[in-house]
Amino acid sequence: MLSVSGLSALRVDRTLFSKLSFTLNSGQCLHLRGANGAGKTTLLKLLTGLNRPQSGEIYWQQQALPSLGEQYAAALHYLGHKDGLKELLSPYANLRMAAELAGQPLSDEAALQALAKVGLSHQCDLAVRSLSQGQKKRAALAKLLALPRPLWLLDEPFVALDTQAQDQLGGWISQQLSSGGLVILTSHQTLPTAISQVIELDLALSQGSKNE
Numbered sequence: 001m002l003s004v005s006g007l008s009a010l011r012v013d014r015t016l017f018s019k020l021s022f023t024l025n026s027g028q029c030l031h032l033r034g035a036n037g038a039g040k041t042t043l044l045k046l047l048t049g050l051n052r053p054q055s056g057e058i059y060w061q062q063q064a065l066p067s068l069g070e071q072y073a074a075a076l077h078y079l080g081h082k083d084g085l086k087e088l089l090s091p092y093a094n095l096r097m098a099a100e101l102a103g104q105p106l107s108d109e110a111a112l113q114a115l116a117k118v119g120l121s122h123q124c125d126l127a128v129r130s131l132s133q134g135q136k137k138r139a140a141l142a143k144l145l146a147l148p149r150p151l152w153l154l155d156e157p158f159v160a161l162d163t164q165a166q167d168q169l170g171g172w173i174s175q176q177l178s179s180g181g182l183v184i185l186t187s188h189q190t191l192p193t194a195i196s197q198v199i200e201l202d203l204a205l206s207q208g209s210k211n212e
């Protein structure tokens with residue numbers, strides 16, 4: 001369970017959101033919505049625990065984030081606008097490196113299976129820099145499939161994916177939820193129908209007040 005209590009984020013000229021509170025239980029997906037600049041990425045980054053909010057608290061399994069440290073980092077995948085891939089390494093090498101850095105065991109077979117699922121069997125040994133945008137996104141998504149973690153934080157995960165891959169991602173998100181995981185994502189588009197248990201949070205409704 002992830003819960004947020006009284007969370008506020010300020011920028012130089014305005015309050016992005018203030019006193020935001022919500023709880024997300026196992027098997028639920030939170031869809032963050034709002035216009036460009038509303039604060040969706042800002043909120044996702046706060047939820048990674050790497051940035052601190054102006055005020056408010058974030059709890060994972062009822063413990064406040066700062067006290068959890070690495071334990072929380074090991075429980076989540078964050079997929080940002082930048083895919084977090086090493087451009088000179090192959091999708092396969094990126095996956096192995098992610099597993100090693102996390103200290104999470106990953107067999108050759110499991111790595112190749114994940115790359116096959118995302119449709120990169122033929123590109124698994126090419127340098128990421130030579131892949132298309134959609135293929136890079138697929139390479140980043142392979143990490144979610146290869147290294148199971150309860151919490152997925154996904155910033156515009158459908159961008160650059162073709163319609164078939166968008167549907168596949170919908171299926172993987174659905175599986176993550178069915179297995180008791182949680183997903184928080186931003187998207188300007190309607191989510192694939194495979195994803196159920198969706199709660200929508202529109203940041204536009206709580207943003208925009210000028211700092212006096």
Ligand SMILES: Nc1ncnc2c1ncn2[C@@H]1O[C@H](COP(=O)(O)OP(=O)(O)OP(=O)(O)O)[C@@H](O)[C@H]1O
Nearest residue numbers: 011012016034035036037038039040041042043186
């Ligand atoms: N590091 C930063 N320093 C100053 N302002 C920032 C910083 N990061 C983001 N902002 C500002 O905060 C606001 C919210 O940005 P954010 O990226 O969270 O929006 P978003 O809702 O994800 O937008 P989009 O739909 O365009 O991706 C924007 O006005 C942006 O310029």
